[in-house]
Amino acid sequence: MALSSMTGFARRHGASGGYAWSWELKSVNGKGLDVRLRIPPGWDAVEVPVRAKAAGTLSRGNIYANLAVTREGAAPVVRVNEPVLAAVLAAMNSLAGRIDARPPRLDGVLGLRGVIDIVDEEESEESRRAAEAAIVASFEAAVGELNAMRRHEGEALGALLTARLAEIAELSQRAEAVPGRRPEAIKQKLGDQIALLLDQSNRFDPDRLHQEALLLAAKADVREELDRLAAHVAQARKLIADGGAVGRRLDFLAQELNRESNTLCAKSNDVELTNIGLALKTVVEQFREQVQNLE
Structure with a gap:
């Protein structure tokens, strides 16, 4: 399945019998599926099937659907309002x-108001039901066009997300290769700091300093963060390749990627590793922003 964005637009026109109509659909980002209909009075019968058609095709997004209906070709019918005419004649005879x-x-x-009514020719039940069915079918076609536009944009988003994931993987590899995160470098740096403290004062317990140094070395190790970053990147790539409505799951992975990049920066004891962590946070935020547009 292909990825889909949550933004799109579609318009559809149709006619049946004496009726002509147009559907206009707009779709924007949303946490769930919310279909907001604007239907002319007297056409409430199409609402339930229209909502069902939208739910059967779309998974997420705020959908704004406007229906406009006009009746064409109906011959006007002149009707005399008998009760009003009788009342007028009675009043005239009384005043004569x-x-x-x-x-x-x-x-x-x-010419008196209410004596004559000009109305459209009455329609048959069959023609009305046929128009309602045609309007629902027209909406289904419009939703198909809307979904096609969302899928087209989803393809572009998929390419952008894949590029961001490649950047995250590349930065993780650079962090892996930073000389300052190697055990030997951490040991040398801590050894220099401890030696400096011992030179300045004899009040420090060498054994206690050794224990603290081991704890600091363990805290400075970002091996777990790098492993989790690699795992999250692999899972995100799989979701993008599988396609479908994966926006929520990718959003969760974006949060996890952000958490690991923050932890990497917090644990960093090297300037180069810190700079890589900051760049990583920037790319992860760009990834998260694009994910917000996915269905």
Whole structure:
């Protein structure tokens, strides 16, 4: 499976019977899958199947889906509102004997608000259901286009993440080869410091100093951190190669890589190793930022 990002855009148009519609989909980063629909009044029947289609294709991201529907080609129908007309005529007959006025004209009566309603031709149940099914199918096609765009961007992200992992592996190898982290170098440095202390004062217990030196040497060893960095890099490479919705797992590995690089800097007793650790932290942070965009 290929990697997918969580950002994308798609637009889809369609028509069925007298209806025309358009879907507009936008996708941005999110911790989970959150589909936010904007549907015109009267089209609530498409919401449940539309959400099911989105959940069946996408795993993560905030999805904004807007539906616009118009009805075309429907002949207008003129309806006389009989109750309103009856009330108007009754009021006119009641006032006829009390007001000296010309008889009302037909166009004047029909022009009164509420006497005549102009509405669209009534649709059949079959045409309505057909339009709803077509709108859902159109959404499914739009989600497919959105997913294709997310996969295309995911390929680019995969290349960037692979490059960052190569940098992390290269820096780890450089840290491995630093002369200052070798046992002989650590022993020589501690021996020089202890000799300096003994020269300055006779109050130090040589045996106690030897024990403290062993503890310091053990704390300065970054062998475990380098091994864990190599293991995390190997696991991240495998996840990227396998593809799919691996964003959360890669994010966890990014946190672990950051933890090991911090520990390496904290335990470093050599300037070169410290500089490598700082560079490592920078690359790990770049890796983590890119991982945030993955599904």
